[in-house]
Amino acid sequence: MTTVSQPGIKDTTQELARWARLLRYDTLRMISNAASGHPGGCMSMAEILTCLYFHEMKVDPQQPDWLDRDRFILSKGHCAPILYAALARKGYFPVDELRNLRKIGSFLHGHPDISTPGVDMTSGCLGQGLSAAVGMAMAGRIDRRDYRAFVVIGDGEMNEGQLWESAASASHFRLDRIIVVLDFNALQFDGTVHEVSNPGDVRGRWKSLGWNVLEIDGHDIPQILDALRQADECRGRPTIVVAHTIKGKGVPFMEGDYLWHSLMDNDLLTSFVKEMHDELQRDPDGFDADRLW
Amino acid sequence: MTTAAPKRELPTRHAYGETLVELGREDDRIVVLEADISKSTQTYRFAEAFPDRFFNVGVAEQNMMCMAAGAAICGRIPFVSTYAVFGSMRACEQMRTSVAYPKLNVNIAVSHAGLTAYDDGVTHQAVEDLGIVRSIPNMTVLQPCDAPSTRKAVRAAVEIDGPVYLRLTRIAMPILYDDNVDFQIGKAIRLRTGGDVTIVAVGDMVFQAREAAERLAAQGIEVDLLDMHTIKPLDVDALLDSATKTGAVVTAEDHNVLGGLGSAVAEALGEHCPTPLLRVGLQDTFAQSGSYGDLLRHYGMDASHLVEAAQRVMRRKQ
Amino acid sequence: MSCSATRTASMRTAYGEALVEVGRTNPNVVVLDADLSKATKTSLFAEAFPDRFFNIGIAEQNMTTVAAGLATCGKIPFATSLAVFSTMRACEQVRTSVALTNLNVKIVGFYGGLCTAENGPTHQCIADLGVMRPLPNMTVLAPADAPSCKACVRWAVEHPGPVYLRGLRDGEPVLYDETGPADVSRIQIHREGNDGAILVNGFMLHLALEAADRLAARKIHITVADVITIKPIDQKTLLEIAGNVPCVLSVEEHNVLGGMGSAVAEVLAQKHPLPMRIMGVPDVFSNSGKHSLLLEAAGLTTEKIVENAVELLAAT
Numbered sequence: 001m002t003t004v005s006q007p008g009i010k011d012t013t014q015e016l017a018r019w020a021r022l023l024r025y026d027t028l029r030m031i032s033n034a035a036s037g038h039p040g041g042c043m044s045m046a047e048i049l050t051c052l053y054f055h056e057m058k059v060d061p062q063q064p065d066w067l068d069r070d071r072f073i074l075s076k077g078h079c080a081p082i083l084y085a086a087l088a089r090k091g092y093f094p095v096d097e098l099r100n101l102r103k104i105g106s107f108l109h110g111h112p113d114i115s116t117p118g119v120d121m122t123s124g125c126l127g128q129g130l131s132a133a134v135g136m137a138m139a140g141r142i143d144r145r146d147y148r149a150f151v152v153i154g155d156g157e158m159n160e161g162q163l164w165e166s167a168a169s170a171s172h173f174r175l176d177r178i179i180v181v182l183d184f185n186a187l188q189f190d191g192t193v194h195e196v197s198n199p200g201d202v203r204g205r206w207k208s209l210g211w212n213v214l215e216i217d218g219h220d221i222p223q224i225l226d227a228l229r230q231a232d233e234c235r236g237r238p239t240i241v242v243a244h245t246i247k248g249k250g251v252p253f254m255e256g257d258y259l260w261h262s263l264m265d266n267d268l269l270t271s272f273v274k275e276m277h278d279e280l281q282r283d284p285d286g287f288d289a290d291r292l293w
Numbered sequence: 294m295t296t297a298a299p300k301r302e303l304p305t306r307h308a309y310g311e312t313l314v315e316l317g318r319e320d321d322r323i324v325v326l327e328a329d330i331s332k333s334t335q336t337y338r339f340a341e342a343f344p345d346r347f348f349n350v351g352v353a354e355q356n357m358m359c360m361a362a363g364a365a366i367c368g369r370i371p372f373v374s375t376y377a378v379f380g381s382m383r384a385c386e387q388m389r390t391s392v393a394y395p396k397l398n399v400n401i402a403v404s405h406a407g408l409t410a411y412d413d414g415v416t417h418q419a420v421e422d423l424g425i426v427r428s429i430p431n432m433t434v435l436q437p438c439d440a441p442s443t444r445k446a447v448r449a450a451v452e453i454d455g456p457v458y459l460r461l462t463r464i465a466m467p468i469l470y471d472d473n474v475d476f477q478i479g480k481a482i483r484l485r486t487g488g489d490v491t492i493v494a495v496g497d498m499v500f501q502a503r504e505a506a507e508r509l510a511a512q513g514i515e516v517d518l519l520d521m522h523t524i525k526p527l528d529v530d531a532l533l534d535s536a537t538k539t540g541a542v543v544t545a546e547d548h549n550v551l552g553g554l555g556s557a558v559a560e561a562l563g564e565h566c567p568t569p570l571l572r573v574g575l576q577d578t579f580a581q582s583g584s585y586g587d588l589l590r591h592y593g594m595d596a597s598h599l600v601e602a603a604q605r606v607m608r609r610k611q
Numbered sequence: 612m613s614c615s616a617t618r619t620a621s622m623r624t625a626y627g628e629a630l631v632e633v634g635r636t637n638p639n640v641v642v643l644d645a646d647l648s649k650a651t652k653t654s655l656f657a658e659a660f661p662d663r664f665f666n667i668g669i670a671e672q673n674m675t676t677v678a679a680g681l682a683t684c685g686k687i688p689f690a691t692s693l694a695v696f697s698t699m700r701a702c703e704q705v706r707t708s709v710a711l712t713n714l715n716v717k718i719v720g721f722y723g724g725l726c727t728a729e730n731g732p733t734h735q736c737i738a739d740l741g742v743m744r745p746l747p748n749m750t751v752l753a754p755a756d757a758p759s760c761k762a763c764v765r766w767a768v769e770h771p772g773p774v775y776l777r778g779l780r781d782g783e784p785v786l787y788d789e790t791g792p793a794d795v796s797r798i799q800i801h802r803e804g805n806d807g808a809i810l811v812n813g814f815m816l817h818l819a820l821e822a823a824d825r826l827a828a829r830k831i832h833i834t835v836a837d838v839i840t841i842k843p844i845d846q847k848t849l850l851e852i853a854g855n856v857p858c859v860l861s862v863e864e865h866n867v868l869g870g871m872g873s874a875v876a877e878v879l880a881q882k883h884p885l886p887m888r889i890m891g892v893p894d895v896f897s898n899s900g901k902h903s904l905l906l907e908a909a910g911l912t913t914e915k916i917v918e919n920a921v922e923l924l925a926a927t
Contacts, residue, residue, distance in 0.1 A: 104591060111417065125383065159328075159353040189329045
């Protein structure tokens, strides 16, 4: 684990923590509105996604098709709501659109679709995201562009054979512009990752394939920022950041409960969303009331 | 006709999960394999009852398919459970090479058929699977419409020697049949007798077809309505019997109109009894996220579109 | 097995040559292979453009999604393997990463049908057309010979969107001139006659032409048409043909369920019901052995085409 003591980092951390909180709120509100979705895995990746979209990634919401932008693939596509929240807050589309999650006519599909502004790749069928990133990084190499391809994968995806095919390709072709963050909340749909399938020595599996492996607390913003910086500096091989997280983080009744992979109790969630709304409004460090919905 | 008045609703995946437990009690050869979604596919019921015969392989459908083949070779009767997208496509070649080619008694039971996956979105809506699985020799392809016929279908899948693809719904379906429904693989069930137009429906679309038939009856058009729960092998006799009588056919499926029930019916009619046909289903497009009812309406698959299709095809009678 | 064509050529070699040709004129063309570049002849492209060739290894699923990633960045990838692996091992990847996204990815699978004969049913592929056809946004091509395969490659580069190209192997009779058909998306009429029509694709074309010759000797004049594009099928030409004949026979080196015959049946039933017969592999896995013997076992011979045509005509 690494520690960081850069000047100004405290302000950055505070600012990013506020964004993460807002994304959590947006996400839970969207899922409670739609009365379906996958909240647990969204909560575990709130800080990771915040650090990517509000600090690390070179993107421009005004030009979603900018050729030199960093690419982002949410390989664990069932966590689309928090990606949509980040894209809306970043300015790709109006926050108001978040009301239409999973509704006909909206581009906010149940799982990410390439036609949605800011979404670089369709996902949701697990284990495919890293392969797409390999293709993007190959294209970047051919075109001599130095964009990066970021992928967030879930731990359950390590069950899928294709993930390991793509892991081998990324290191074989020395695609150092690929940065994977593993949201290691240790829970999948049917139970803990150990109950469902043996994940083995996770660090060792990636290391043996030639990856640069970093390991952090995935809710600790300075650690996330530092890992992303190290990953960017790494040359000749791709990087995976093994981020230890808590599924349902930030929602007491959800934390560590694998049953909240999917929406368990919408009444409970809806009342929590109301409380969160009031709390955010009262918070002097929080956001202006008009940013909430 | 063995139909009961709709009293309650149940997703057919629930009927599947319940029947697995009964079968598990009766026959210790039954084993169940699952890919990390047991609470969704309802195999968790079997897991609770028979933990030693339940194998959760994780999110690894291809591996699961070949494991089932291995178990079948050793005398077990495996049920493989996942979503239709993954059962038919992620593990497509494994199904074909390890299950269909050696003709093993592996039963592939898949939930989230077509638009019944509704707001999970297009990635999880299988609208191609019937066409894909139908193209593979030795496969039997079933989609019962309600819970009682699903219970019978699960049992029939065990009985026949060879692989079965059983398509189930995410959402609740009305109860159409009583518990004694005469469900036989390859034998369509006639739900209505009429001489003006044939509607051949499968799975959840049976309910839209019933409603359409009632509305058409009110206009004096009598529908011959078949529940074609077995897409392969198709009940060609029942189809031809009906088409010869009515001279106009509509198919209704929660699937692309290319490759599935509509194509199977087109093939049979073309070869034996050329008849005007309209195929209702997704018109070779991916859908989107939304409620099931909204999606059916938007993509022209609800009862009113079936009524319209029946009227149109009747105008083309020779 | 005799054929009316005077010479044969290797379709896979034609494919490799066509890739080099389009690679020269279009810098966005990239090629991926799954450890079979010597068999699929993508090795020709690899030698000419090493920086635009990626051997992914035996990992077809990965290859397919990698191709999708390349396409998101403006490349035109040709992801190449054997038909059974391109369409079935990587089926869900083709559907989710390529068809659903509507990306400009070309999926190419060789050894379509029974032509990899001695390698047996595991490597033969009689289901690929049926597997690809239900995927929305997919274009499905099945050329008959080397020149038409080259034309398909050129066409695919010019037409954005997902394409599945079914390749054969070696020794296919050459039935088109050097430049191939001008527009592969149109049904190509090789013989015209009003007594009936035979619709074919791939290796069956030369058998159908031979059958037409034999039928002509018996004063039965039939149309023979090559359906290169199985999807979207050229409805206009198909209906024009159907309008002039009493019956249609479809012949393909594919399962009788789900392939071209099915596509023809759909159109006819919807627009112009007509007696038809679907010839193909009768919904069974084949065997290991000589290609000609496997075709014979499946009833895909000139004699059987003649026999079926005569029976069908007699019944209508």
